[in-house]
Amino acid sequence: MRRIEAGSRYTYLPEGCKLCRRGSKLVLFITGICNNSCFYCPVSREKIRKDVVFANERPVKSLDDVIEELKMMDAEGIAITGGEPLLKLERVREYLKMAKKLDLHVHLYTSLPAGEKLKKLNGLDEIRFHPPELKNPEKYEESIRVAKKLGMDAGFEIPAIRYEEKIVEIVNRNDAFLNVNQLEVSESNWEKLAERYRVVDYYVDDSETERIVKKYEKAEKFHYCSARFKDVAQFRRRLIRMAMNHPEFYEVTRDGTLVCIRIEGNEEKLKTAEKILSESGEEFVRFENCIETTPELDEEIREALKSEGLRLMIVERYPTYNRLVLELMEI
Ligand code: SF4
Structure with missing residues (x-):
């Protein structure tokens, strides 16, 4: 197990995470629409259930806005997220086409067991499945197989809400990865998180999280990402990349x-x-x-x-x- 900043660790780091760690991944929020209502959903009130697109903090009206943001941070890749991005399949395909022209790595998060739909995602390098509230992970096994056959790296990305043995069995059986995230508190989820967990600052207490995460270490391709890591490493490094692209007088x-x-x-x-x-x-x-x-x-x-x-x-x-x-x- 390799330990990195702020309590994060891994035995396997998907390419998308390597780029995130360097602060060089643009977060492309494809839509706020989603048919689930996970109690820990961190999507802000400004975006949830609204069909809006954002490239990092920038509202997107056209491809040019995304290109502008990519340039601003010298991005090496794109993380496609939402809401549920696959509810806007054509939009995702349009951005995948653009990303491939620019030779950027792309990973996508989805809560849908997309199966054969994955064949339409030409140019997608990596896919991370999120079973809402960790229910029915077995529904995603076939999609992980399809994704791997299509040449994508594939696995689960889940919040550390509890231990679910089946998830570990599925990833180990399919040579897939498992990313586990510390639960972060946002304006939209804090009440529900505080009802269930001990909340410190802006995340669920480390010791409570560790108790769950430890069990997931049975996954062969394992990665734990702490809330503080996102702040001290990913976000800070992205800021530095963006700051350096400003005029020298700053x-x-x-x-x-x-x-x-x-x-x-x-x-x-x-x-x-x-x-x-x-x-x-x-x-x-x-x-x-x-x-x-x-x-x-x-x-x-x-x-x-x-x-x-x-x-x-x-x-x-x-x-x-x-x-x-x-x-x-x-x-
Ligand atoms: S699937 Fe994702 S976007 Fe949808 S409600 Fe759950 S956490 Fe929020």
């Missing part, structure tokens, strides 16, 4: 966040700010409702902007599409 922290000066004002005032910055030879990025520029901005220029009635702030934010602000200080 300061990049060790956590992959960006520090800059944000300038706010109405449209007319922002136009004045653009003029002042351009005339001073300062680099900046214009967004719809603000401007971002270097945190090293000269005192004289700061004062000139303020005297025009503009608001200046030092901001630390994610380098993601939604530009989530972590800290903000008026200057």
